[in-house]
Amino acid sequence: MYAFNYHKPATVADAAALASQHADGKLLAGGMTLLPTMKQRLAQPSDIIDMGKLNDLKGIEVKDGVVTIKAMTRHVTVATSAEVRKAIPALAELAGGIGDPAVRNRGTIGGSVANNDPAADYPAACLALGATIHTNKRAIAADDFFTGLFETALGEGEIITSISFPAPDKANYQKFRNPASRYAIVGVFVAKKGGDVRVAVTGAGDSGVFRQKDFEAALKANFAVAALDGKHQPEKGLNSDIHADAEYRAHLIGVMAKRAVAAAK
Amino acid sequence: MPKVSMTVNGKPVSGDVDSRTLLVQFLRETLRLTGTHVGCDTSQCGCCVVHVDGDAVKSCTALALSLEGADVRTIEGLANGDKLHPMQEAFRENHGLQCGFCTPGMIMTAVELVSRKGHTLDEKTIREELEGNLCRCTGYHNIVKAIAAGATAMGAKA
Numbered sequence: 001m002y003a004f005n006y007h008k009p010a011t012v013a014d015a016a017a018l019a020s021q022h023a024d025g026k027l028l029a030g031g032m033t034l035l036p037t038m039k040q041r042l043a044q045p046s047d048i049i050d051m052g053k054l055n056d057l058k059g060i061e062v063k064d065g066v067v068t069i070k071a072m073t074r075h076v077t078v079a080t081s082a083e084v085r086k087a088i089p090a091l092a093e094l095a096g097g098i099g100d101p102a103v104r105n106r107g108t109i110g111g112s113v114a115n116n117d118p119a120a121d122y123p124a125a126c127l128a129l130g131a132t133i134h135t136n137k138r139a140i141a142a143d144d145f146f147t148g149l150f151e152t153a154l155g156e157g158e159i160i161t162s163i164s165f166p167a168p169d170k171a172n173y174q175k176f177r178n179p180a181s182r183y184a185i186v187g188v189f190v191a192k193k194g195g196d197v198r199v200a201v202t203g204a205g206d207s208g209v210f211r212q213k214d215f216e217a218a219l220k221a222n223f224a225v226a227a228l229d230g231k232h233q234p235e236k237g238l239n240s241d242i243h244a245d246a247e248y249r250a251h252l253i254g255v256m257a258k259r260a261v262a263a264a265k
Numbered sequence: 266m267p268k269v270s271m272t273v274n275g276k277p278v279s280g281d282v283d284s285r286t287l288l289v290q291f292l293r294e295t296l297r298l299t300g301t302h303v304g305c306d307t308s309q310c311g312c313c314v315v316h317v318d319g320d321a322v323k324s325c326t327a328l329a330l331s332l333e334g335a336d337v338r339t340i341e342g343l344a345n346g347d348k349l350h351p352m353q354e355a356f357r358e359n360h361g362l363q364c365g366f367c368t369p370g371m372i373m374t375a376v377e378l379v380s381r382k383g384h385t386l387d388e389k390t391i392r393e394e395l396e397g398n399l400c401r402c403t404g405y406h407n408i409v410k411a412i413a414a415g416a417t418a419m420g421a422k423a
Contacts, residue, residue, distance in 0.1 A: 006267060006284040006330050028331070035287075035326050036307055048284070052331050076320075100397025102311065102374070105320040106327065180309065182396070 001038045008050045012057065012159055015049055016136050020157030022047040027159065029072060029111030032103050057110070057161060062087050068164040071110025079104060088129070089265060090171040090189070094121050097175060099182050110160040113145075116152050116208055118239070119183035123209040124173065127200035128189035129165045136161055148207045168193040170223075170264040174256040175203075178243055185244050188212075188256035190264055192223055199257060204238050204249040215257050225258045271335045273298070274342030282329050289313045289324035292339060300340040300369050304399070311398030314370040315339045321377035323397070340369035343376070352376050352415035361411030363402035374398050375412040376419075384420030386413050 005022075009015040019027060025047030028034055037043045051057065057072035062083045069078060078084055079096030098104055098112075098121055112122040113133060126133065126142040133140045135158045145153050154160070171191040175184045184203030191198050197219040199212040218227045233253040238246040269286075270279035273296060280295040292298045292315070301324055304312035308326040315324045316338040343350035352372050355361070362368045378386070378394045391409045400408060 001285045004284055006328070008330070008333070028328075031326060031328070031331070032308065035328070039306065048328075050328070050331050100311070101378075101394055102314055102321045102323045102397045103308065105317075105322050 002041060002044045004045050005047045006050065007047060008053050010053050012054055012136050012161060015051060015054065016157045016159050018047070018049045019159065022049070023156065025049055027051055027114070029114070030074065030107040031111075032099065032107040033111065033115050033117060060084060065167045066164050067091065067167060068162050069109050070162045071160045072108050075099070075104035075107045075109070076101070078109060087167045088165060088171060090173050090191070091125055091129070091165060094125055094173045094189070097121065097177075109163060113163060114152060114154060114160050116146050116150055117183070118149050118205065118208040119185070119203040121173070121175065121184060121187055121202065124187050124189040124200040124202040125165070126163065127209055127211055128191040128198045129168060129171065130191075130193075130198060131163050131165045133160055134162045134164065135159060146209050151208075166193065172260040172264040174260040174263065176252050176256055186249055186252040186256050188253060188260050190219070190257060190260040192219070192264065195220065197223060201253055204253060206237055206239050212253065212257065219261065223261065225261050228254065228258050228261065267330060269329050269333055271332055271337055273337045274339060284328070284330060286329045287325055288315070288327040288329050288332055288337070291329035292324060292337075298339050298341050302366055302369055304366065304370075309397075309399065310367065311370040311374060312367050314373040314398065316373060316377060319377070319380065321374050338373075340373060343372065350376070351418035352379070352412070355415030355418055356408075356411040359407050359411035359414055361403070361408045367398060367400045371395070371398050371400065371408055375415060378412070379416045379419050384416045386416045388413070
């Protein structure tokens with residue numbers, strides 16, 4: 001790891017000020033991605049702004065059919081929250097499938113969403129559920145938030161404070177995971193709310209998470225596994241790597257989408 | 266250098282550390298508690314699992330400075346003098362180790378698992394919960410048996 005200056009602010013405002021002041025600094029949430037990246041010397045932040053003391057960024061609230069999860073809430077808390085499990089079971093299940101138990105004890109939803117790893121799970125939930133990402137400055141619709149590989153709409157000194165998810169009528173997330181890293185090779189989140197259906201795909205796209213609008217249209221007409229028969233995800237724009245080539249990923253997107261529709265509740 | 270203070274195995278400890286110091290380095294190099302192992306150093310293998318405020322975490326992937334004021338428990342903090350913790354005893358009884366390198370992490374993970382899921386653990390649950398702990402010798406069979414037995418023994422003790 002390269003050397004850095006360490007800060008542990010007590011308020012979101014102080015954290016934002018530090019982040020603005022140190023353009024080459026990084027915010028540290030659970031550290032489950034940032035610390036390994038720094039250990040491999042793939043990142044060299046001048047300053048680390050540790051958000052561990054920002055206790056008002058922890059917690060879950062369910063109100064008027066909207067689940068709001070504060071940014072520093074750990075995956076284990078979401079996975080085991082009776083309220084989340086009741087309002088959006090697919091979201092609790094997704095959180096319980098991230099990494100392994102020790103990773104879920106440290107990793108946070110805000111860290112995952114801000115990092116926008118193309119194989120992370122939460123970005124798919126945000127897009128499919130039509131979440132709103134709240135920051136210290138504004139509210140951003142998930143559709144406008146994820147802008148590319150590890151890229152988001154967040155500006156300098158902007159910190160995610162919470163994410164709110166409107167509860168759908170039905171939803172499910174299916175992940176075909178890499179057994180070593182536990183990241184998604186392909187993950188598909190399907191959500192139905194009223195007449196609207198949204199299908200978000202993670203792990204596969206060469207610019208990160210995306211919506212599969214062709215599948216969405218078919219499922220809007222008929223929310224059933226059979227509606228996806230004959231629907232095919234094009235290979236163009238999908239990743240090929242040692243884990244899976246684009247052709248295989250395209251196939252998996254169809255399979256995972258069908259499984260998610262079948263399991264949606 | 267910044268100073269960090271925490272409680273380790275019930276004792277207050279502190280030390281001057283470089284900001285880069287990982288919890289596992291603080292434990293092994295500053296405190297000389299070398300029971301916590303570094304296997305992969307990439308948060309995959311779980312040899313470095315310790316408890317932080319009761320939660321199992323990978324100590325190779327946490328900054329010591331982040332854990333200012335935390336309550337940390339390592340494998341050295343389990344036994345009561347010469348008397349092994351019931352989970353340690355179960356690993357010995359069930360031959361839940363061969364080379365022993367992963368054992369401290371396995372045992373710390375197992376003890377936390379019992380604190381969350383109770384004393385009656387089926388094989389499926391144990392295997393799922395061991396997702397983040399790798400053993401390259403045993404094929405896991407005896408580790409799973411040991412954890413089931415250790416969980417029961419921990420209940421009997423309480």
